[in-house]
Amino acid sequence: MSSSLFSGQTLTLLRRSFVQFYSNPLRTLLTLLGVVFGVGAVVAMMSIGEGAQRQILERIEAMGATSVHIESRPVTDAELTSIINDTVGLSRDDVRAIEHTLPNIKSVGYRVKHTLGVTDISMPAHEVQVYGVSESIFKAHALKLKEGDTLHHLHHRQGQRVAVIGSRLAQNAFPGQNPLGKVIRLDYSYFTIIGVLEDRGMNAVKDEATDETKNKKNKKSKSLSGNEEEEQDSGSSITKDYQDAILLPFSTLEAELAPARTYHELDMISVEVNTTAETLEAKNQLMLLLSKLHGEHQDFEIIAPEELLRQRQETQSVFNAVLIAIAAISLLVGGIGVMNIMLANIMERVSEIGLRRAIGAKKSDIRNQFLLESISICFVGGVLGVLLGLLASFLVSYFGDLPMAFAWESTALAFGISLLVGVTFGLMPAVRAANIDPIDALRGE
Amino acid sequence: MSHTNTERECVISMRDITRSFQAGEVSVQVLKGVNLDVFAGEYVAIMGRSGAGKSTLMNILGCLDRPTSGTYLLEGHDISKLKDDRLSTVRGKAIGFVFQSFHLLKDLNVRENVELPMEYQGVNPVERKERAEELLIRVGLEHRLMHRPKKLSGGERQRVAIARALANRPRILLADEPTGNLDSSARQSILDLFDELIEEENLTLVMVTHDELIGELAQRKIIVSDGRILDNGRKKGGTP
Numbered sequence: 001m002s003s004s005l006f007s008g009q010t011l012t013l014l015r016r017s018f019v020q021f022y023s024n025p026l027r028t029l030l031t032l033l034g035v036v037f038g039v040g041a042v043v044a045m046m047s048i049g050e051g052a053q054r055q056i057l058e059r060i061e062a063m064g065a066t067s068v069h070i071e072s073r074p075v076t077d078a079e080l081t082s083i084i085n086d087t088v089g090l091s092r093d094d095v096r097a098i099e100h101t102l103p104n105i106k107s108v109g110y111r112v113k114h115t116l117g118v119t120d121i122s123m124p125a126h127e128v129q130v131y132g133v134s135e136s137i138f139k140a141h142a143l144k145l146k147e148g149d150t151l152h153h154l155h156h157r158q159g160q161r162v163a164v165i166g167s168r169l170a171q172n173a174f175p176g177q178n179p180l181g182k183v184i185r186l187d188y189s190y191f192t193i194i195g196v197l198e199d200r201g202m203n204a205v206k207d208e209a210t211d212e213t214k215n216k217k218n219k220k221s222k223s224l225s226g227n228e229e230e231e232q233d234s235g236s237s238i239t240k241d242y243q244d245a246i247l248l249p250f251s252t253l254e255a256e257l258a259p260a261r262t263y264h265e266l267d268m269i270s271v272e273v274n275t276t277a278e279t280l281e282a283k284n285q286l287m288l289l290l291s292k293l294h295g296e297h298q299d300f301e302i303i304a305p306e307e308l309l310r311q312r313q314e315t316q317s318v319f320n321a322v323l324i325a326i327a328a329i330s331l332l333v334g335g336i337g338v339m340n341i342m343l344a345n346i347m348e349r350v351s352e353i354g355l356r357r358a359i360g361a362k363k364s365d366i367r368n369q370f371l372l373e374s375i376s377i378c379f380v381g382g383v384l385g386v387l388l389g390l391l392a393s394f395l396v397s398y399f400g401d402l403p404m405a406f407a408w409e410s411t412a413l414a415f416g417i418s419l420l421v422g423v424t425f426g427l428m429p430a431v432r433a434a435n436i437d438p439i440d441a442l443r444g445e
Numbered sequence: 446m447s448h449t450n451t452e453r454e455c456v457i458s459m460r461d462i463t464r465s466f467q468a469g470e471v472s473v474q475v476l477k478g479v480n481l482d483v484f485a486g487e488y489v490a491i492m493g494r495s496g497a498g499k500s501t502l503m504n505i506l507g508c509l510d511r512p513t514s515g516t517y518l519l520e521g522h523d524i525s526k527l528k529d530d531r532l533s534t535v536r537g538k539a540i541g542f543v544f545q546s547f548h549l550l551k552d553l554n555v556r557e558n559v560e561l562p563m564e565y566q567g568v569n570p571v572e573r574k575e576r577a578e579e580l581l582i583r584v585g586l587e588h589r590l591m592h593r594p595k596k597l598s599g600g601e602r603q604r605v606a607i608a609r610a611l612a613n614r615p616r617i618l619l620a621d622e623p624t625g626n627l628d629s630s631a632r633q634s635i636l637d638l639f640d641e642l643i644e645e646e647n648l649t650l651v652m653v654t655h656d657e658l659i660g661e662l663a664q665r666k667i668i669v670s671d672g673r674i675l676d677n678g679r680k681k682g683g684t685p
């Protein structure tokens with residue numbers, strides 16, 4: 001009767017609790033489908049959610065978790081006439097104002113983007129993104145160099161014709177060669193390559209597919225229209241990589257390429273603060289300042305990394321709501337199925353219950369026996385559900401271009417859920433079994 | 446049989462036991478005041494017409510049912526007021542049941558069936574296995590340990606059931622028509638086994654039977670008729 005003696009029984013009881021699987025395998029498995037799908041949905045949801053979460057975190061890390069980005073917003077001609085007197089778009093005046101007004105900022109970087117034709121490299125002539133960047137953009141966008149040098153203060157001051165290029169451009173343009181010291185021609189100017197950027201882990205992986213196809217397209221058709229390019233990049237320029245880009249000192253780009261002046265002088269300003277927590281506060285301050293400077297016209301957009309995370313989570317939560325609904329319905333159906341099979345099972349085994357009671361089983365022994373059986377059934381459902389969920393999330397991430405990461409918590413949760421279903425829907429039948437009168441049970445054969 | 450049994454322990458003592466069943470509005474009294482003493486080591490046959498109340502009496506004897514009124518002392522303890530859980534334990538420890546239809550669990554093998562009563566008393570698996578094997582040797586089924594009940598003959602099944610009934614070393618064996626489903630040779634071997642067990646283990650056996658021959662074999666033949674004991678079998682032999 002002691003608990004140590006009981007532990008000796010546990011194994012036998014556990015083994016016997018799977019009795020349904022050898023006495024009625026098909027019926028049991030069919031009944032389980034609901035539990036399997038329910039648990040599967042939970043696991044899929046968590047794996048995909050975890051993947052998305054990791055991806056966004058890595059992106060934020062990559063774009064600088066402590067930076068707030070101000071992007072220029074395209075302005076239509078119609079809008080332009082009404083606002084032109086109040087604002088000149090994103091400019092270096094804004095940069096100076098930010099530097100002077102905002103407390104607690106570490107640095108302010110800025111850049112301008114142009115699409116230009118390159119010809120002097122071994123690749124067929126094609127258009128590339130050329131960025132004129134300030135020195136501190138490297139820190140604000142968390143750019144690291146694979147080889148060579150970054151763009152220094154001096155390069156900027158003297159407007160030197162030097163360039164840092166993206167890793168993939170380096171590979172494609174100078175296969176098997178050291179790109180450092182090579183010269184590329186943009187319009188009618190020549191630039192010496194002094195550095196190559198490092199790949200950006202996750203970010204690079206994610207963008208691989210789209211960039212690859214784009215690259216091929218670029219190679220084939222020299223004249224990809226600027227508009228299209230603009231469209232593809234809009235809204236995602238910070239998360240975008242610099243893999244195929246050419247970075248020049250801002251002053252050099254101004255002086256050497258003298259591109260046609262657009263409404264916005266800059267396409268982005270990035271403000272680096274001390275901690276991620278400060279980014280939201282900084283965003284609010286920037287919003288106040290820039291709104292004032294731009295005559296209350298929203299020709300810019302401010303993005304804080306935390307906010308990006310939140311946006312992503314919102315999308316995620318819609319997806320989750322759907323899966324939770326599927327999970328809940330499946331688990332309910334599965335649970336009722338389990339209850340049903342347990343009731344049928346008990347009806348078939350009335351005389352067994354009577355016998356067990358006659359030879360010394362208490363009501364609670366009978367109740368626990370059947371509870372354990374329903375839990376075991378659900379546990380098997382849980383195992384199959386985890387496998388199904390992993391398969392589903394693999395397929396979704398493979399075909400649906402969503403990242404997936406296996407979450408250990410999901411397995412724990414899945415087993416917790418199957419246990420809960422087993423207990424919830426097994427309790428009523430088990431209690432009913434325990435209350436069967438042993439005399440009736442022994443007589444009715 | 447000839448010696449006096451004044452010092453023999455009274456294992457079953459029933460006084461004015463009644464049992465009524467509620468059938469809709471009316472209450473039907475099935476047992477109408479039963480008085481019964483059974484002593485350790487006795488072999489008692491209970492006989493009587495169908496519907497007389499033999500099984501109802503056996504259910505109370507076996508602690509599967511409680512009397513509506515009266516007192517029942519089992520090995521000196523009043524069990525008429527015990528809680529359900531305690532009653533289960535008493536059943537498991539003090540009484541062994543043998544049924545007409547064997548009631549072996551089809552999903553368990555012979556040895557596991559015999560182990561079952563010990564599981565509910567918390568006997569550890571090693572001891573359980575040893576005891577079950579010992580009992581199965583005793584009933585002559587050592588070559589059938591791992592068989593499923595389905596593979597056994599009726600007589601063999603009843604032997605397994607008897608081994609199971611003895612698992613927790615009870616002093617009282619209750620059998621409700623144990624030979625009712627057996628052919629005559631199997632019936633004889635089961636009766637012989639009962640005789641041996643009573644001799645060897647000082648078991649008390651109470652058996653319901655319709656078979657006059659068995660009734661004659663028993664030390665006492667109790668006749669139940671219409672919910673009362675007509676003849677408590679004390680007249681024959683030197684019982685006080």
Ligand SMILES: Nc1ncnc2c1ncn2[C@@H]1O[C@H](COP(=O)(O)OP(=O)(O)OP(=O)(O)O)[C@@H](O)[C@H]1O
Pocket residue numbers: 466467468473475493494495496497498499500501502
């Ligand atoms: N739970 C019950 N509810 C109502 N009546 C019952 C109940 N159990 C037994 N009875 C009645 O009590 C009477 C005696 O039944 P019991 O089973 O004890 O007879 P028995 O002597 O064992 O008969 P048999 O030799 O046919 O087995 C019967 O008339 C039966 O209908």
Ligand SMILES: [Mg+2]
Pocket residue numbers: 499500501
């Ligand atoms: Mg009967």
